[in-house]
Amino acid sequence: MAELLFETYGVPSIAFGVDAAFSYKYNQQQGVCAKDGLALCPGFITTHVIPFVDGEPVYKGCCRTNVGGFHVTDYLKQLLSLKYPYHFARFTWEKVEDLKMEHCYIAPDYASEARLFQKGAKEAEEKTRCWQLPWVPPPTEQPPSEEEIARKAAIRERQGQRLREMAEAKRSSKINELENELQGLDFLLHQLDQVEESDIPSFLSETGYVSRQEIESAHSKVTQSLRKAKGEPKNEQVETEKADLSTDEKYSLINIPDDILTPEQLNEKKKQLAIKSMSEGRQRLKQKRYEEELERERKQQLEEEKRRENPELYLEQLHARYKDLSERVDQQKRLKTNGGNTNGNNLSGSVGRGERLNAAQRERMRLLTTAAFDRGKGEDTFGARDEDWQLYKLMSKDNNDDDEGPDEDEAELARVSSRLVDLDPTFIPKSEAGTSQPAEAPHSRPLTKEDFQIFLGLERSRCPEILFNPNWIGVDQAGLDEMTGVSIRRLGYKDEGFEERLTSSILMTGGSSLFPGMVERLESGIRMLRPCGSTIKIATALNPIMDAWRGAAKYASESQFHTQTFSRMDYYEKGEDWLRDYQPQYTL
Template sequence: MKYFDYTRTSHRSAFDSNVVYQFEIMEYVLDYGFERLGANSLQVDHPILMTECVCNPISSRSKMAELLFETYGVPSIAFGIDAAFSYKFNQQHGICTEDGLAVCAGVTTSHVIPFVKGEPFLEACCRTNIGGYHVTDYLKQLLSLKYPYHMSSITWEKAEELKMEHCYVALDYASELQIFQKGKKEAEEKTRSWQLPWVPPPQEEAPSEEELARKAAVKEKQGQRLRDMAAAKRSIRISELENELHGLKDLLQQVDQVEETEISSILSKTGYDSRQEIESAIQKITQSLRKAKGEPNETEERIDASLAEKYPLTNVPDDMLTPEQLKEKRKQTFLKTTSEGRLRAKQKRFEEESMREKQNQQEEEKRLENPELYLEKLHARYRELMEKVEQRKRLKTNGARTNGNQNLSGGVGRGERLNAAQKERMRLLTTAAFDRGKGEDTFGSRDEDWQLYKLMSKDNDDEDNGQEEDEAELARVTARLQDIDPTFVAKSDMVPLQGTPELPRFRPLTAEDFQIVIGVERFRCPEILFQPNMVGVDQAGLDEMVGVALRRLSTVDDAVKDRICNSILVTGGSSLFPGLVPRLEAGIMQIRPYLSPLKVVRASDPILDAWRGASTYAASSQFATQTFSMQDYYEKGEAWLRQYHIQYTL
């Protein structure tokens, strides 16, 4: 349309339902039509037959006449109903009779028009604002909700195409729904699939034996390289410690050889303040050197021997000592006991560190041998420990909130959460209370009572120790995973989102992910022609509209009504749905009396029969008597247009 300015006008229709209300847009449409027909759009010297809907508003008819008269200079105009032209065209071909009913299921509206003696009985007409547009829109909405990730592919044009190819009207909507709900084989046969464009990812070929051997050799080479680097680093560390230890021993020997007055001047250059600090540093470096070499630590016998030399009075009997020496012995005994405790604690820490380092070294060797298998086992160990810890926590907190005898938490009671040792203590306590409850309370007067008290107060459970060990092991495994797996996130670090579902794990996309399956939508969308309330339109369906139109024929005899029901013509684009005619016939049969005549037929061409009937009408010799000119329009005005009706039986 060369005259259409797309920069000033948005893409919108000239119609509101089936009534023209945007005459600026309608002018562009008429320009395009006259140009394609070869007519001069400035002066159309030819009568015009304009189709319209039933009971078209007078304002719309008046503005259309004004547009045709003043803009195009049309000599005369006639207005007629499109469904009536379709009915008259099919009547000429013997499909329907003079007395009948036209059911027009259009784009945005549906009409029912009774015909008596070949003319439409407009007082009994009925209309519903539901048509093929709403069926397409409903199908597009359902598919967009069902496949939101393919919403861009479900365009309006594609939804219209799917509607015309696959939709049908169910004879019994409830029974058809049950077929799909039960998942019968018939439902699979009625289901259609639309395959979207999809390119399969390239298939990775399985590595050959040579490739696997090459990768294994590279992995082994990398592992050996890491082991060599660790060994070289350990040897460098050992040499550094030996050099430092040799230097400290030389310094200690030098201190022993000089006078007391010269010791401070020598130590001032080394950073040590006394001989004891040098000895302590030698001891630490010796332990570090043993640790680096993997040698065992000093035994307790050597520790005891050194302490015996340092505190000689502790091994001397008291009767051989003077009072001053006894005081000194008590002092040395206290210092020796304290030193032994510190040394043993230090030795224990050192052993734990050595064991931990040895364990880490062994695990590192396992990791280097097979990193994937090691990481998988570590994750399995983490899940096992986490499940144990969480299970203990649930057992502790389970049943904490109670209301009478009802456990609000839904878990086990306290009796089911006690282990064997705790149950035994509860049994002893209950037995003791029962034995003492009948008479005077004499509990504690016998030695057996205190023995029972010891049994009840002693905690022989290993559960707490096991829990501490599991938590320590869980912390170690967690730290290990955080070191070697950058993608690992501990459960304690996760912040749970309330109401957020767990995201599905990633998997490669297949052709089924790009399929749009149309099952129940095939008959659910056209069902709105019979049940408009499914899309929020509180109006009558096609079968109910026929009943309303027949009830409005109050002035017509029953014999005429029988003839009308024996010639019901279905026209309009929406009548092309398979199954619409049997469904409409079944619906009307429920309204009509028992064994009354009924015949429902489809038009020969539901879409173009209205145009063919109008062209045949306009080509007749009596068509000029049905038009009105510009002079009639200006003389009689809109009041005359209100009473204007053409005669269809020419």
């Protein structure tokens, strides 16, 4: 710093001093402390203990710990962030610093204080402080009055009436359009009947239609749409006849022999055959589903009759059915997942691939094995003949009887379980009784005032406690009370009276000395280190924060202050090594 001040800024002379020493000298002049004593300064970054002998600091007896008010604030910030992670952004450094200065204190015995909060006693509640974060309550909705309900009902009625009128107008417009279109098609068919056969293609080219069948098909669609728009019921017989006629017209090439068809017509015939087969397949599937639905309804009626005849017997049979199905489904699931020792040869409990195969897979393996053995006697000619490829057709069949079984059993189990839930109030399904069900998602609730409250309980005394136990934050150094004993031992005086004079004039200065309970806790800690009956007197500086500046200002205003400074010329003449032995004298 001397090099910076002299060579960069060109100051004429400088003097150095220690803030804790300035504060001690200022309070000594005010009669707060004696010439022999200790200055304890828990500052912002570090904590110092400086012994004074005959009014001058003895720096060889100083003791320092790298813990101060900064670490207390940082520790409190960490604790609050862990306790309330959803309010992390609220814990700014400035706000936590204010909370520390306003609410933190030094406990006389931290272990007793912690047990007090652990038990949740009434005293702990009294020592807990609450910090209310900004919170705006949600607006409360008042129930609507009868006049408001009637007004809204009238509005809804008017809106409904308007919508009905719009729908009726749209329906009338659509009916008019369909009637006009139907009249146009009727007129077109009438005109087509009067046209000669040779003039039909030229007549149709002007109308935009390709054939008479297309006009009749459009006429049928418009008639059906008009009937639907008017809400008239369908004539099933007419519709069936028209469907049959349209089917015959749609697949007109199917019944014609291939000999008399052109190549283009043959391709069209193949397309018609494919489309017809798919259409018939869909019809068969629809019919099958309809029959299955009828069969299901018939079984339900039979079961209902059995239940009415003997409800107790029916319920007992239903329970037995449920037990049998559940065991079967569980066994099938185990076989699917882990396999099973079904052949008796697997003594070690391991499961081979063949034991996990279903019936379809085993059949495929059998076919492949048979083909391999049959063809393995000589040259491999498999695939040379057309019938060899029938093997792949057999392998590609979806023979999933074993696969379909578990699905049918599970569906039947679900049906029986639902039936038991309806009939037996004491029945509990196995899925609900087990512990493997996923937990329900937490229900959201509106935030209240309590959700924006920060409670300071044990943190009030736990954070400043690191001044006496720095190892809590990973600093392996002495605490504030131990530092006094270390400083006295470093002086090396054997006179007990001298140690008594030091401990009878201990001055607390620095910002962190403002915690409530600091003097009492420090006195009890030093008393445990000193012999029984030792005199211990601790005083707090008049202004622990500003007394260091006031002492330095008073020191600089003395007439002999220039004797404690060194000039720029001394620096260039004696060098920077001379500064290392610089010792300011605070008594001028």
